[in-house]
Amino acid sequence: MNEINFQQPVTKIAEELYGLHIFMLIICTIILIGVFGVMFYSLFKHRKSKGFKPANFYESTTVEIIWTIVPFIIVILMALPATKAVVAMKDTSNADLTVKVTGYQWKWGYDYVKGPGEGISFLSTLSTPRSEVNGQKPISNLYLQEVDNPLVVPVDKKIRIITTANDVVHSWYVPAFGVKQDAIPGFVRDTWFKAEKVGTYRGFCTELCGKEHAYMPVVVEVLSADDYAKWVDAQKMKMAAGADDPNKTYTMEELKKRGQQVYTSNCAVCHQPTGKGAGQFPALDGSKIANGPIAGHVNIVLHGKGAMPPWQSTLNDVEIASVITYERNTWGNHTGDILQPKQALEARNGKMPDPEAQASPPAAASAEQTAGLPASIYFETGKDTLPADANNAVQAAAAYAKAHPDTKLALSGFTDATGGADLNTDLAKKRAQAVRDALKAAGVSEDRIVLKKPESITDGTNAKEAHRVEISPAA
Numbered sequence: 001m002n003e004i005n006f007q008q009p010v011t012k013i014a015e016e017l018y019g020l021h022i023f024m025l026i027i028c029t030i031i032l033i034g035v036f037g038v039m040f041y042s043l044f045k046h047r048k049s050k051g052f053k054p055a056n057f058y059e060s061t062t063v064e065i066i067w068t069i070v071p072f073i074i075v076i077l078m079a080l081p082a083t084k085a086v087v088a089m090k091d092t093s094n095a096d097l098t099v100k101v102t103g104y105q106w107k108w109g110y111d112y113v114k115g116p117g118e119g120i121s122f123l124s125t126l127s128t129p130r131s132e133v134n135g136q137k138p139i140s141n142l143y144l145q146e147v148d149n150p151l152v153v154p155v156d157k158k159i160r161i162i163t164t165a166n167d168v169v170h171s172w173y174v175p176a177f178g179v180k181q182d183a184i185p186g187f188v189r190d191t192w193f194k195a196e197k198v199g200t201y202r203g204f205c206t207e208l209c210g211k212e213h214a215y216m217p218v219v220v221e222v223l224s225a226d227d228y229a230k231w232v233d234a235q236k237m238k239m240a241a242g243a244d245d246p247n248k249t250y251t252m253e254e255l256k257k258r259g260q261q262v263y264t265s266n267c268a269v270c271h272q273p274t275g276k277g278a279g280q281f282p283a284l285d286g287s288k289i290a291n292g293p294i295a296g297h298v299n300i301v302l303h304g305k306g307a308m309p310p311w312q313s314t315l316n317d318v319e320i321a322s323v324i325t326y327e328r329n330t331w332g333n334h335t336g337d338i339l340q341p342k343q344a345l346e347a348r349n350g351k352m353p354d355p356e357a358q359a360s361p362p363a364a365a366s367a368e369q370t371a372g373l374p375a376s377i378y379f380e381t382g383k384d385t386l387p388a389d390a391n392n393a394v395q396a397a398a399a400y401a402k403a404h405p406d407t408k409l410a411l412s413g414f415t416d417a418t419g420g421a422d423l424n425t426d427l428a429k430k431r432a433q434a435v436r437d438a439l440k441a442a443g444v445s446e447d448r449i450v451l452k453k454p455e456s457i458t459d460g461t462n463a464k465e466a467h468r469v470e471i472s473p474a475a
Contacts, residue, residue: 007175010197010222014178016085024078031074089178092192095160097153103163103170103183103205105309106212106269110151113162117152117232120239123314124149125265126215130273133215145202148265150219154228155198162190167309168210174203174218182207195222212269244318246341252329252396253373255338259326262319266311267327275331280307285331285464294337295352297324302347312348317341332378332464336392373400374472377435378464384430386438394435397471398442408474409444411435413454416466428454428469435469450474 009015046052097115101108104123112120127148131137153159163172163183173180177193195201203218223231250258264273270281277283284290289297301324304310311320321339328335343353375393377386397409413428415421429451436449457466 007201009176009178010195010199010201011177011179011193012196013085013089013193014176016081016088017178020081020085023081027074027078089191092160092190094158095192096157098160098162099151099153100162100164101151101172101183103165103167103172103209103216104314105167105210106205106216107266108151108172108216108218109166109314110149116154116228117235120232120235122149123265124151124219126217126269128215130268144214145217145219147217147219150200150221152221152223152228152231153195154225155195155222156225158192158194160190160192162188164188166313169207170205170209170216171207172203172218173206174201174220176201176203177220180206195220198222198224215269244316244341246317246345249340250318250321250338252325252338255322255325256329258318259322259324260330262315262323263326266315267323270308275327275333284327285333287333290327290333291335294324294328294335294339295347297328298339298344298347298352317344317348320344320347334375334377334389334392336396373397374470376468376470377431378468379431381467382427384427384434386434390435390438393471394438394442397439398444400473401439401444401448404473408448408450409439410450410452410472410474412452412470412472414457414466414468414470415454416457424456425454431469435471439471 006014006018006021009018095115097117098113100111100113102111103109107123107125109123110121112118124147126144127146128140128142128144129137132139132143161172161179161181163181164187165183165185167185169185170183171180172183174193177195179191179193181189181191183189199222201220201222203220205213205216205218207213209216271277271284272281275283275285282289289300298320300308301320302310302312315323318341321341321344324339324344325337327333328337328339339353347353373396375396377390377393379385379387401407401409411432413432415424415428418424432451432454436446436451439449440446
């Protein structure tokens with residue numbers, strides 16, 4: 001790509017636009033040179049110092065006719081090919097594939113609604129590592145131009161793009177295709193392209209849409225017909241294998257694993273991967289929402305509040321249940337609450353989860369389903385006294401031990417590089433011993449508890465993680 005010119009066009013429309021650009025640039029350059037050339041020549045040739053005197057006249061019908069007709073002809077010469085290109089850009093009929101593109105803050109949603117691949121649906125989110133965005137690592141050549149799931153289309157096929165938005169105005173733009181279409185909430189617009197060359201093409205959201213506007217690139221992969229057919233088959237198999245079952249009762253571990261994926265893709269951009277928040281986006285770690293009544297937490301996730309958008313139309317019931325369970329049982333949050341997809345569905349219909357039901361999981365759920373390991377207990381800096389909120393993790397571990405009578409529990413204390421190494425190691429051991437005593441009091445026999453050698457955290461990403469004891473099944 002030439003930094004001072006258009007991207008290399010790969011569609012007929014883009015070629016026409018490039019041709020129009022060059023044609024109009026030539027006309028404007030000729031006019032510029034002609035007008036300023038005559039003006040400067042006249043100023044220099046007929047300057048006062050040579051004795052020239054200005055003519056004294058008020059009108060010239062001939063000149064007026066000329067400067068009216070000539071610009072009119074020039075405008076017509078420019079308008080005819082431009083009109084032809086605009087009409088062609090709006091001809092979305094007889095498309096081989098139709099894709100609905102939905103703009104979100106700050107990602108793109110793609111739904112294949114007609115043609116080969118019909119039924120495929122996914123979100124496309126920036127995949128540039130946050131360490132590059134935050135300046136912790138050098139940026140790559142694809143900085144802010146890479147996504148986890150690009151739009152995939154076949155070569156030499158007419159692709160109709162239908163655009164809309166979920167929140168604010170966005171704009172879907174791929175320069176190499178000559179395509180730019182606004183995505184407006186409540187409205188449906190369309191455009192099309194027909195890529196003639198296999199490859200990966202990149203664009204951007206070109207409508208200022210909020211804090212992360214620069215972080216929602218457009219990436220389109222154009223494949224051969226055979227490769228596209230293989231991609232469609234692979235996607236449908238992937239969707240079938242990973243289809244969410246809203247009627248299933250999930251374990252804490254299953255919900256947290258899925259919830260971490262949902263959080264990373266949708267929530268971490270504002271609340272940060274550590275849950276610490278940033279600026280106007282509040283922290284979730286230790287927050288009243290994530291540690292308070294679960295009904296309030298569910299209500300905010302579904303319906304939004306302030307700068308936070310509603311997620312009920314973006315995430316399904318399993319994803320809603322997973323991310324809420326994850327947020328309430330991660331970092332320093334240890335509520336022990338589990339939200340099932342059925343409850344998320346009920347919440348959509350106005351019936352919020354019963355706090356009492358959260359404190360006492362249904363009898364049908366086994367101890368294994370309600371106990372999630374590994375679990376972490378976070379201590380105050382320099383202290384080895386068991387914190388007041390440790391009971392949930394201890395009870396979860398005790399329930400796990402009861403459900404798995406042949407499994408031992410491993411206790412791992414953590415330290416960091418601050419202070420003296422010997423003092424830190426001794427403190428980590430004492431913390432692990434405090435957790436061991438709590439497990440014994442909860443009914444776990446001492447011979448089933450293994451105290452592991454303290455581990456050191458050296459990356460410095462989260463000092464709080466160096467103050468914890470982790471309970472996990474012993475290998």
